[in-house]
Amino acid sequence: MDRNFYKKDVLDICPHILGKTLVRKCPDGTIFKEIITEVEAYRGEEDLGCHASKGKTERTKVMYENGGLIYVYLVYGMYWMLNIVTGNTTHPQAILIRGTKNISGPGKLGKALKLDQTFYGEDLDTSNRIWIEESGIKNIKYNQEPRVGIEYAKEWKDKPWRYTLTEYEI
DNA sequence: TCACGGATTCGT
DNA sequence: CGAATCCGTGAT
Numbered sequence: 135m136d137r138n139f140y141k142k143d144v145l146d147i148c149p150h151i152l153g154k155t156l157v158r159k160c161p162d163g164t165i166f167k168e169i170i171t172e173v174e175a176y177r178g179e180e181d182l183g184c185h186a187s188k189g190k191t192e193r194t195k196v197m198y199e200n201g202g203l204i205y206v207y208l209v210y211g212m213y214w215m216l217n218i219v220t221g222n223t224t225h226p227q228a229i230l231i232r233g234t235k236n237i238s239g240p241g242k243l244g245k246a247l248k249l250d251q252t253f254y255g256e257d258l259d260t261s262n263r264i265w266i267e268e269s270g271i272k273n274i275k276y277n278q279e280p281r282v283g284i285e286y287a288k289e290w291k292d293k294p295w296r297y298t299l300t301e302y303e304i
Numbered sequence: 305t306c307a308c309g310g311a312t313t314c315g316t
Numbered sequence: 317c318g319a320a321t322c323c324g325t326g327a328t
Contacts, residue, residue, distance in 0.1 A: 174311070183311070193325065210312055211322030217311085230311055241312050251324095283311050 135266050137259045140201030144175045144220040144227040145295070147201075151218070152276050152299045155269040156234055158247045159262065166247055168234035169269050174281045175295040176217075177227045183287035186226035196255050197226035204256040204264070206249055213241030214249035218258065218266075232296075275301040 135154065140147065151173055158166040176184035185194045185207070196205045197219055205217035205228050217228040232240045247264070258265050278294040285291060 176311075185311080188326090191326070207311085207325095208323060209310055210320090211310085211324075213312055215311060232311085239313070281311070286310090 135258070135268070137200075137202045140218065140220050140258070141222060142201075142220065143225075144177050144229055147220050148173055148175050148229060148295070148297045149274075149276060151229060151266070152297055153269055153271050153274045153302055154266050156231065156264075156266055158264045160248050168236060169271065169299075170231060170234055170266070171299040172231075172233035172238075173297050174230040174232055175227070175297075176230065177295070178225050181287070181293075182290045183281060183284035183293075184227070190226070194226065197228050198223055199255075202258050204253050204258060206244075206251065206253045208251075209241075214244035214253075215240050216244055216247065216249060216253075271302045271304055273301070273303045274299065 151170055154170050156168055156170050178184060179186050181187060186197050190198055193207060196203055199219055200222055201220040203219040205219050206214050209215055216231045219228050221227045230240060233243060237243045237246050277298045277300055279296045280292050280294060281296045
């Protein structure tokens with residue numbers, strides 16, 4: 135996908151990133167290529183579930199960039215989480231990729247993709263080791279539910295910003 | 305330098 | 317549903 139795809143609001147992009155293909159070329163030559171089936175939106179400093187709610191720090195600064203960059207971080211000391219920065223520089227936001235067709239769970243996805251800190255800030259439009267492309271599938275249907283794992287986010291935890299792909303045609 | 309806690313996972 | 321797990325973050 136080209137750069138402009140990622141510059142819209144995160145809530146507009148989520149339904150369209152479902153069904154796209156995530157591609158990762160590993161150092162050992164193996165290629166991971168799977169349809170994205172589950173994502174979550176994190177939207178702005180006002181969203182208490184979003185890391186940017188703590189303001190701009192060394193960790194969150196990439197979310198303040200224009201969309202199309204990768205935001206990775208380590209959670210529970212062991213899982214690398216894959217996020218795509220979206221929007222523009224006025225509103226920090228990102229999409230957490232939670233699962234693909236054969237991999238369920240963001241921690242397991244990060245492991246399968248062999249992610250590490252060097253992916254922080256990677257440009258999806260120019261990278262030769264990870265990107266997102268059209269899959270050709272059509273007639274997508276999806277569900278929206280509350281996001282998981284953010285019990286601390288008060289009223290924001292109930293926002294239906296978790297998107298799961300339910301049906302599609304090849 | 306260090307205390308804190310988490311966008312998870314797995315087993316019960 | 318609850319505990320394990322352990323590194324990086326962010327403040328000092």
